[in-house]
Amino acid sequence: MRRTRTVSCALLMLLLLALSGCGPRQAAHERQALSADTVRFARNLRIEYFDDYVSVRIRDPWDTLRQRQHYVLIDRNKPRPEKLPADGTLIRIPVEKAVIYTSVHTAIAEQLGALDRVCGVCEPEYITSPEVLGRIAEGRIADLGVSTSPNVEKIIDIGTEMIIASPFENSGYGSAEKLGIPIVEAADYMENHPLGRTEWVLFYGLLLGKREEAERVFNATVRHYEELKTLAAGAATRPTVLLERKYGASWAVPSGGSYIGVMHADAGADYVFRDYPGARSVHLTFEEVYDRAAGVDCWFMKYDTRTPLTYKLLQEEYAPYANFRPWKERRIFTCNTITSTYYDDITLHPDLVLEDLIALYHPDLLPGHKQRYYFPMDE
Amino acid sequence: MSKQAHRWIYPALLLALVTLFFLGLVHGAVRIPLRDVLQILFGSYEGREAWRHIVLESRLPQTVTALLAGSSLAVSGLMLQTLFKNPLAGPSILGISDGANLGVAIAMIYFGAASYLTTIVAAFIGAAVVLLIILGFSRKVSSNVMLLIIGIMVGYLASSVISILNYHASADKVHQYVMWGMGDFSGVSLGKLPWLAGFSLAGLAASLLLIKPLNALLLGESYATNLGVNVRRARVLILICTGVLTAVVTAFCGPISFIGLAVPHIARLLLGSANHRHLLPVTLLAGSCIALLCSILTVLPGSGNLLPLSAITPIVGAPVIIYVIVNRKNIHYFN
Numbered sequence: 201m202r203r204t205r206t207v208s209c210a211l212l213m214l215l216l217l218a219l220s221g222c223g224p225r226q227a228a229h230e231r232q233a234l235s236a237d238t239v240r241f242a243r244n245l246r247i248e249y250f251d252d253y254v255s256v257r258i259r260d261p262w263d264t265l266r267q268r269q270h271y272v273l274i275d276r277n278k279p280r281p282e283k284l285p286a287d288g289t290l291i292r293i294p295v296e297k298a299v300i301y302t303s304v305h306t307a308i309a310e311q312l313g314a315l316d317r318v319c320g321v322c323e324p325e326y327i328t329s330p331e332v333l334g335r336i337a338e339g340r341i342a343d344l345g346v347s348t349s350p351n352v353e354k355i356i357d358i359g360t361e362m363i364i365a366s367p368f369e370n371s372g373y374g375s376a377e378k379l380g381i382p383i384v385e386a387a388d389y390m391e392n393h394p395l396g397r398t399e400w401v402l403f404y405g406l407l408l409g410k411r412e413e414a415e416r417v418f419n420a421t422v423r424h425y426e427e428l429k430t431l432a433a434g435a436a437t438r439p440t441v442l443l444e445r446k447y448g449a450s451w452a453v454p455s456g457g458s459y460i461g462v463m464h465a466d467a468g469a470d471y472v473f474r475d476y477p478g479a480r481s482v483h484l485t486f487e488e489v490y491d492r493a494a495g496v497d498c499w500f501m502k503y504d505t506r507t508p509l510t511y512k513l514l515q516e517e518y519a520p521y522a523n524f525r526p527w528k529e530r531r532i533f534t535c536n537t538i539t540s541t542y543y544d545d546i547t548l549h550p551d552l553v554l555e556d557l558i559a560l561y562h563p564d565l566l567p568g569h570k571q572r573y574y575f576p577m578d579e
Numbered sequence: 580m581s582k583q584a585h586r587w588i589y590p591a592l593l594l595a596l597v598t599l600f601f602l603g604l605v606h607g608a609v610r611i612p613l614r615d616v617l618q619i620l621f622g623s624y625e626g627r628e629a630w631r632h633i634v635l636e637s638r639l640p641q642t643v644t645a646l647l648a649g650s651s652l653a654v655s656g657l658m659l660q661t662l663f664k665n666p667l668a669g670p671s672i673l674g675i676s677d678g679a680n681l682g683v684a685i686a687m688i689y690f691g692a693a694s695y696l697t698t699i700v701a702a703f704i705g706a707a708v709v710l711l712i713i714l715g716f717s718r719k720v721s722s723n724v725m726l727l728i729i730g731i732m733v734g735y736l737a738s739s740v741i742s743i744l745n746y747h748a749s750a751d752k753v754h755q756y757v758m759w760g761m762g763d764f765s766g767v768s769l770g771k772l773p774w775l776a777g778f779s780l781a782g783l784a785a786s787l788l789l790i791k792p793l794n795a796l797l798l799g800e801s802y803a804t805n806l807g808v809n810v811r812r813a814r815v816l817i818l819i820c821t822g823v824l825t826a827v828v829t830a831f832c833g834p835i836s837f838i839g840l841a842v843p844h845i846a847r848l849l850l851g852s853a854n855h856r857h858l859l860p861v862t863l864l865a866g867s868c869i870a871l872l873c874s875i876l877t878v879l880p881g882s883g884n885l886l887p888l889s890a891i892t893p894i895v896g897a898p899v900i901i902y903v904i905v906n907r908k909n910i911h912y913f914n
Contacts, residue, residue: 323749346747368750448758448833449765449877450885483885485608485878486765487633494629504751517695519768520636523629 241396241422244268244387245403252281255288256403261390262369269385273406289382291362294409299355301347301365303327305386307544308401311417314408315341319358322347328541352376362407392479394459394466394550395422401548417548424551425466428558432468435562439497441469442489442526446518450483463550464500467557472496486520498561499526500574502535502542509534510578532577533560542573585857588849592864596646599871603642608878608885609633637765640772641874645764648828649838649870650863651779654786655821656839657846657862661793661855662817663727666903669840670825672727673818674734678709679829680760681737687756688748695766698759699830706826709733714818723800723814761887762833764874771831778827785820786859789813793855836889837896838873842866844903869895 239245244264246257253274260268272288274281276296284290299320300306309318310329318332320342327333335341342358344350347365352375355363360381365373367385377383384407388400398421405414441464443454454460456474458481464471472493476482503509511532515522526532535542545552552572559569560576605616611630618624619634652670659668670676682705686697716729745753767775792813795803800810828835846862847853873891878884 326749348750349746447755448761449763449888485885487637488608490633490637491609491629494632518766519770520632523632523636 239399239402241393242388242391242399243393243396244390245400247403247406252278253284254293254406255285256406258385258387261367261387268367268387271382271384291382291384291407293407295362295407297359297361298408299344299350299358299360299363301350301363302386304366304389304543304547305364305404306332307541308404308548309408311548312401312405312408312410312413314410317408319360320344320355322350328544349374350376352379355379355381364404364407388547390479392457392459392462394463394546394554395425397459397547398422398550421549421551425554428551428554429466431565432466432554432558432562435468435565437562438468438470439561440495441471441561442493442496442499442524443471443473444501445514445521446486446489449485451486451489452481453484453489454481455479459550463554464557467554467561469498469557469561486518490520490523494523495525497526497531499524499532500535500557501532502537504537506538508536508578512579514577530576533574534577535573535575540573545573585850588857588861589864592861592868595868596864596871599868599875600642600646603645603871603875604634604638606875606878606880607633607638636769640767640769641765642871643772644767644775644832645870645874646867647776647779648764648832648835649842649866649868649873651782651824651828651866652835652839652870653842653846653862653866654783654859655824657843657855657859658786658789658793658817658821659839660843661796662814663723664796665727666844667840667900668727669837670821670828671734671834671836671839673713673730673822674709674732674737675706675713675822675825676829676834677734677737677741679703679706679826680834681705681741682708683759684741684744684756687759688744688752699771702830703826705737706822706829709737710818710822710826713822714815717814717818759833760889762835762889762892764832764870764877764888766833767831775827775831779824782820782824782827783863785816786824789817789820790855790859793817793859797853797855832888834889835870835892837892837900838866838870841896841899842869844899845869848899848902 244259244261248255253272256271258269260266270288273291273293276292297319301322303326306321322344324336324343363383364386367387388397391397401414401418405411453473455476455478457479461471556574559566619631656669679702682701686701720726792808795806795808803810842865843862846865850861876891877886877888
């Protein structure tokens with residue numbers, strides 16, 4: 201008796217499952233995408249154009265089997281389409297009042313010529329653009345404080361329609377999440393390929409009503425990047441390179457598949473730790489790094505203090521650095537991320553950073569090049 | 580019973596110390612054969628230059644740092660436990676390491692200066708300021724318990740300023756600060772080692788001179804006064820001594836928890852006596868041994884994976900504290 205009931209229950213559930221499986225499939229047939237997804241480099245972004253909306257899906261960079269967000273973009277000047285995907289966050293484009301948490305994406309908005317659509321930013325101390333700083337001083341762009349706990353009341357007060365924020369693993373956006381304002385998770389920095397990061401500009405362009413401009417910038421960057429890559433591939437030598445330095449007990453070594461690892465490979469160099477798989481950094485001890493990389497040709501590092509890093513300071517910081525060959529032969533190149541616009545440009549213009557690297561590895565390939573980000577370290 | 584204990588305890592601890600010291604030089608993320616390490620140490624090595632640098636410039640300073648830091652923290656923990664008659668006192672109880680943390684937080688987050696040297700100076704200044712505040716109060720407040728409460732309050736004040744700084748800091752600055760807070764014996768290079776060694780050896784020597792007043796304090800302040808000990812002076816000297824030891828270790832290695840709190844208990848367990856004539860040297864040696872052990876364990880044996888120092892010390896320290904709480908009657912305390 202009991203067994204019959206279990207079996208009939210199971211049958212009923214199967215039937216229900218089959219029925220529910222039919223529904224969406226039929227709907228999908230009705231709404232054929234106008235064009236296939238054209239994203240080429242970005243792995244966590246999918247853009248599909250339908251006749252009355254655009255669907256943008258963002259894959260979770262930390263759990264790649266999971267979809268993190270689904271945004272449904274509809275034209276703000278047309279009536280709301282009747283049939284829309286049920287699971288999406290609705291955003292009416294072009295957004296007229298956007299709040300941007302990060303200086304990187306504020307810089308992108310500026311380069312797209314969409315600053316008039318930005319009504320608030322966080323942490324203006326990291327913003328380098330005089331135009332944005334001027335607008336903040338004039339009160340045309342509101343200063344919303346720290347991105348980890350922004351001024352929520354002000355966000356509501358200025359009539360924000362959308363927030364662009366940088367996601368972190370396992371952390372939300374605090375009280376800003378409860379406002380009902382769509383939060384666009386700008387996970388471009390988790391892309392492994394430098395041009396994958398750039399490709400996200402297509403999404404930002406859609407949001408800010410600058411689709412053509414974004415496509416122009418993206419295509420120009422891709423063309424320039426690939427020209428440079430081809431140029432570097434023809435170099436006679438491939439210098440070996442070490443990246444960054446230790447902090448505390450560990451040396452966070454970018455792996456070969458990380459965007460910086462890819463970029464050095466594209467610049468015609470052999471990065472010593474390129475055999476580490478994945479896109480994240482690996483934490484190594486000083487001795488492991490020293491054992492493998494003491495004899496490399498060049499050493500590139502970024503730093504973020506106002507005082508310039510020098511050979512003397514580096515040795516004071518940790519004396520065994522002076523045993524590395526690039527230290528002895530004065531082949532260390534540094535990028536000051538505070539005084540240069542490295543972080544503002546890296547997303548839209550990895551080609552310019554690549555150009556800097558090629559000019560240092562293979563000076564003969566780019567005669568007369570003027571360095572923008574990486575410079576030989578001072579004594 | 581305790582006399583018998585002394586006979587074996589010093590040789591045993593010294594043997595452990597020497598063994599752990601060599602283990603620290605041999606064990607690391609890069610596998611270097613024992614014979615090569617010995618040749619490097621005795622100057623007869625003619626193999627890979629990189630290995631020589633690793634042993635002499637990376638492992639040797641790290642091992643010596645662990646040895647000095649461990650004994651300094653353990654001894655200052657012991658002196659504070661005796662002074663405050665509180666088995667749960669430790670070098671962090673008076674807010675001195677919080678002061679160092681605050682100094683580093685201000686330098687790193689507020690001024691954005693992350694160089695190792697500025698970190699050391701900032702930590703030292705922060706710790707010294709808190710030490711001076713505590714010394715100032717120790718002239719006004721006669722009760723040790725009240726002084727202890729003031730120390731804890733000063734620590735809370737420093738922590739709340741750190742919270743405010745962290746709250747307004749960018750993620751990478753907070754990350755930098757958190758990394759510093761993990762503690763690290765490997766940051767001290769050979770060139771900076773004399774500074775650490777100078778301060779901590781001076782502090783340890785001074786602590787040996789304080790054995791008599793420490794023993795007198797065990798009997799209570801009035802007894803100590805009757806024995807001819809100037810209690811106020813002894814208190815100030817103990818505070819200066821522990822303050823300098825904590826400040827210098829925190830400045831060079833970051834905040835290291837539990838060693839200062841747990842090792843005096845381990846020493847009492849080993850010794851079965853509260854007489855500082857033996858308890859203090861045993862604490863000193865045991866502190867070195869435990870810190871060396873923790874330093875070795877930061878590179879997980881067999882896998883080469885790194886673990887933060889602040890995660891290792893409680894693994895060694897916490898079970899001891901629990902044991903002390905459960906079996907308190909078996910250990911000789913403050914009478």
